[in-house]
Amino acid sequence: MKIKKTSLPDEICDSIKASIKNGEWKLQEKLPSENELSEMFGVNRLTIRMALQKLNSQGIVETRVGEGTYVKDFSFSTYIGEVSDFYLMPEMIDNVCEYRQLLEVECARLAIERASPEEIAALGAVCDRYDETNRRVFALADWNSELLQELIERDLEFHYEIVKLSKNILYRYSFEVAREPIFRYLQMIVTQRHKSSIGNRELIAKACSQHRMIFEAIRDKDFVKCRNAILKMIDYTIDLSELA
Numbered sequence: 147m148k149i150k151k152t153s154l155p156d157e158i159c160d161s162i163k164a165s166i167k168n169g170e171w172k173l174q175e176k177l178p179s180e181n182e183l184s185e186m187f188g189v190n191r192l193t194i195r196m197a198l199q200k201l202n203s204q205g206i207v208e209t210r211v212g213e214g215t216y217v218k219d220f221s222f223s224t225y226i227g228e229v230s231d232f233y234l235m236p237e238m239i240d241n242v243c244e245y246r247q248l249l250e251v252e253c254a255r256l257a258i259e260r261a262s263p264e265e266i267a268a269l270g271a272v273c274d275r276y277d278e279t280n281r282r283v284f285a286l287a288d289w290n291s292e293l294l295q296e297l298i299e300r301d302l303e304f305h306y307e308i309v310k311l312s313k314n315i316l317y318r319y320s321f322e323v324a325r326e327p328i329f330r331y332l333q334m335i336v337t338q339r340h341k342s343s344i345g346n347r348e349l350i351a352k353a354c355s356q357h358r359m360i361f362e363a364i365r366d367k368d369f370v371k372c373r374n375a376i377l378k379m380i381d382y383t384i385d386l387s388e389l390a
Contacts, residue, residue: 155196158187162197163206166217177207177215242331245324246380249317250305254372257311257364265311266365272307273361276300283336298332304357308364 162183165171178186183194198215201207209215261269276297283297302325309321356379363372 154189154193155200158183158189158193158197159200161187162201166206171217173217173219175217176213177217179214242324242328243380246305246328247377249320249324250308250376250380251373253309253312253314253317254360254364254376255369256314257308258367258369258372260313261311261364269304269307269311269364270361272300272304273357276304276357294333294336298329298336301332301336301357302329304361308360311364 162171162177171177177183177198180191180194180198184191187194198207198209202209202215206218207215208218257269279293279297279300283293286293306321306325309317312318356375359375360372360379363369363375
């Protein structure tokens with residue numbers, strides 16, 4: 147059996163990480179200087195610097211030029227977004243529909259059971275923002291990539307809000323990991339729909355109605371209606387003219 151060797155920077159990184167987790171250094175608190183850490187751990191400054199670089203790359207601390215290193219408010223979604231290019235594979239795009247059908251229907255079911263009236267109202271506000279952006283995008287004859295980006299962000303915001311209303315932290319993490327392939331898939335779909343529906347107000351209204359239907363079904367605690375609306379929305383093989 148081979149003995150696993152751990153480098154000094156890794157050991158120091160793990161030690162600092164444990165201290166942060168245990169509350170020895172709190173959020174936004176400045177860590178000791180490199181010289182002080184060097185004395186604390188009995189190693190040279192280069193070893194400390196390598197450990198801090200690793201902690202920076204993990205999103206646990208941030209080093210500010212001329213100021214020092216501070217404990218950072220760790221964001222799982224930000225960290226995943228920064229490394230998504232390393233795990234995102236082309237075949238993942240093909241798996242988006244299956245994944246969303248499984249996750250979003252279950253999250254909607256839990257949202258119906260667990261969400262408070264105030265949280266449902268907040269979901270309605272997110273739906274309003276999506277509808278407003280959707281109308282602006284599809285009313286334009288000329289391509290506007292920035293507005294398209296905003297629309298997809300609003301779309302993801304709506305679905306992520308439902309995932310959050312499930313109040314299951316693992317579902318939230320799962321959605322954050324899958325966010326980038328979902329985003330890229332939506333880019334393709336929205337681009338196609340934009341080209342086929344420019345100026346057609348009836349189709350624009352039908353496209354908006356899907357999110358509104360999901361929101362109202364959750365508000366009214368109608369899981370069957372909600373599930374059907376989600377599955378119909380996710381199945382992008384359906385022609386836009388069939389959305390009703």
